[in-house]
Amino acid sequence: MEIDIATIGGYEEVGRQMTAVRAGDDIVVFDMGLNLSKVLIHDNVETERMHSLDLIDMGAIPDDRVMSDLDGEVQAIVPTHGHLDHIGAISKLAHRYDAPVVATPFTIELIKQQIESEEKFGVGNDLVKMDPGESMEIGNGLDLEFVNVTHSIIDAINPVLHTPEGSIIYGLDKRMDHTPVIGDPIDMDRFAEIAREGEGVLCYIEDCTNAGRKGRTPSEQHARNHVKDVLYSMEDYDGGIVATTFSSQIARVTSLVEFAKDIGRQPVLLGRSMEKYSGTAERLDFVDFPDDLGMFGHRQSVDRTFKRIMNDGKENFLPIVTGHQGEPRAMLTRMGRGETPYQLDEGDKVIFSARVIPEPTNEGQRYQSEQLLGMQGARIYDDVHVSGHLSQEGHYEMLQTLQPHHVVPAHNDLEHLARYIDLAEDQGYELGRDIHASRNGNVISLVE
Incomplete structure (x- = not known):
C-alpha cells in the first residue's frame, strides 16, 4: 500500500497544525x-468574518491546496485536542472535504461552538465523538485508534492510523504525566503494544516544542503544588490578587x-474564553466547580463584576x-491599561x-x-x-517504546526541528534516511 504524508501546516512555526x-x-x-x-498582530481582526483565502495569505491557517496533489479521498478529519492551533481552522476548511470530524467529546463540543460562531462558511461535516481507547474502521482496510495522552487541556489523544504497512502515530501534543490532576495518565502500555503489533510503527510524527529542554516535563501535580504554595504565601495579604492562565487549562483553573x-477569597472567572472552556468542561462533567463560582465572559458583565469586587x-x-500572553483585548491587558473598574x-x-x-508576537505582547x-x-x-509538551527524556522514552521505522518532526520552526533531529540521531536515526525534516506544503513518500 502506498503511504504519503503531506506536511501542510505547523512545520515552520508554532501554530496552524495540519498533516494529511x-x-x-x-x-x-x-x-x-x-x-x-498572525491574527493578533493586526488590530480588530475578526476571523469569523474572514474568507479562508485571506487567512491563508495572512499565514493564519494552513494552505491546504497541496491536498490536490494527493490521489485519494479524505475519510476523516481528526483533531487531537481542543487548542486553537489544532482546531481553529476547521470552520474555514472542513467544508471542502466530504468527511466527518472525529474527535473526543470535549474537543467536539469546542468545535461545535466554533462552527456556530462562523459567519462566512456553512460547515455541514458530521461531528463524530470517539473516546480515548476506542477505535473505528476507516476507508479500505484501515483502523483509526485514539490513545489517551496528557496535555495542558483535557480529553487529549494521539490518533493512530493502523495500515497494512504498519501504524502511523500522530504524536502532537503531550507530556508524560502519570499523576494528572484531571483525567487518566498517558497510556504508555498501549503505545508499547502498538509497537509490537503487525508491522510495528511505520511512522511517528512528533511535536518538537521542548526538544531542546533537558530532563523531563513535570506532572500537572507539580504546577498544582506551586499554585498552592504561592497562594498560601499570600493568605495574610489584604490587597488585590489576580491570576491568569490558559483558559483551556482546566486542571490549573481548578487548582x-x-x-x-x-x-x-472568592474566585471568579473573567473573560470570554475563560467562560467558554470552564463552562464547557463543567457541562460535560469533567469538573465540578463550586456552586457559587461566577463565570463572566461579556464585557459588560465583566465590568459589573469588577465594580462589585x-x-x-x-x-x-x-x-x-484571560491575558496570560498579553493579548491586546484580554482582561489582564485591559487591567494593565487601566481600562476596567478594577484598580491595581x-x-x-x-x-x-x-x-x-516562544513566538515573537507573544513575547512582545507579554513583555x-x-x-x-x-x-x-x-x-x-x-x-x-x-x-504541556515532552522534554528530552520524554522524547527518548517515546522513541524507545515505539521503535518507529520513520520519524517526522513537527509543530515548530526549523531551529526547533533541528533540536529534535539531534535527539533522534542520538537514538540511531539518520536525517534523510529515516528522519524526514519537512516544510509546509511538502509531501513525503514513505511507501511507494
Whole structure:
C-alpha cells in the first residue's frame, strides 16, 4: 500500500497544525489549526468574518491546496485536542472535504461552538465523538485508534492510523504525566503494544516544542503544588490578587479556584474564553466547580463584576482572568491599561500561571503587559506553570517504546526541528534516511 504524508501546516512555526496521511486511496487529515499570532498582530481582526483565502495569505491557517496533489479521498478529519492551533481552522476548511470530524467529546463540543460562531462558511461535516481507547474502521482496510495522552487541556489523544504497512502515530501534543490532576495518565502500555503489533510503527510524527529542554516535563501535580504554595504565601495579604492562565487549562483553573477558597477569597472567572472552556468542561462533567463560582465572559458583565469586587473589597476575591500572553483585548491587558473598574494598587499581586509561548508576537505582547502592570505597582509572580509538551527524556522514552521505522518532526520552526533531529540521531536515526525534516506544503513518500 502506498503511504504519503503531506506536511501542510505547523512545520515552520508554532501554530496552524495540519498533516494529511494517504494510505492507498484513503486520506486522513490530522488537525486544522490557527496561528493566532498572525491574527493578533493586526488590530480588530475578526476571523469569523474572514474568507479562508485571506487567512491563508495572512499565514493564519494552513494552505491546504497541496491536498490536490494527493490521489485519494479524505475519510476523516481528526483533531487531537481542543487548542486553537489544532482546531481553529476547521470552520474555514472542513467544508471542502466530504468527511466527518472525529474527535473526543470535549474537543467536539469546542468545535461545535466554533462552527456556530462562523459567519462566512456553512460547515455541514458530521461531528463524530470517539473516546480515548476506542477505535473505528476507516476507508479500505484501515483502523483509526485514539490513545489517551496528557496535555495542558483535557480529553487529549494521539490518533493512530493502523495500515497494512504498519501504524502511523500522530504524536502532537503531550507530556508524560502519570499523576494528572484531571483525567487518566498517558497510556504508555498501549503505545508499547502498538509497537509490537503487525508491522510495528511505520511512522511517528512528533511535536518538537521542548526538544531542546533537558530532563523531563513535570506532572500537572507539580504546577498544582506551586499554585498552592504561592497562594498560601499570600493568605495574610489584604490587597488585590489576580491570576491568569490558559483558559483551556482546566486542571490549573481548578487548582486556582480551590486554593483561592482555602485562603478565604472568592474566585471568579473573567473573560470570554475563560467562560467558554470552564463552562464547557463543567457541562460535560469533567469538573465540578463550586456552586457559587461566577463565570463572566461579556464585557459588560465583566465590568459589573469588577465594580462589585472594588465595592466589596479586593481582599475578598481572586479574579482569574484571560491575558496570560498579553493579548491586546484580554482582561489582564485591559487591567494593565487601566481600562476596567478594577484598580491595581502598589504591591498588588499578579500571578502568571502560564509560560510565554516562544513566538515573537507573544513575547512582545507579554513583555508589554507586564510593564503596564508594573507601572501600576503590581508585583509579578512569573512562570507558576509546567509545560504541556515532552522534554528530552520524554522524547527518548517515546522513541524507545515505539521503535518507529520513520520519524517526522513537527509543530515548530526549523531551529526547533533541528533540536529534535539531534535527539533522534542520538537514538540511531539518520536525517534523510529515516528522519524526514519537512516544510509546509511538502509531501513525503514513505511507501511507494
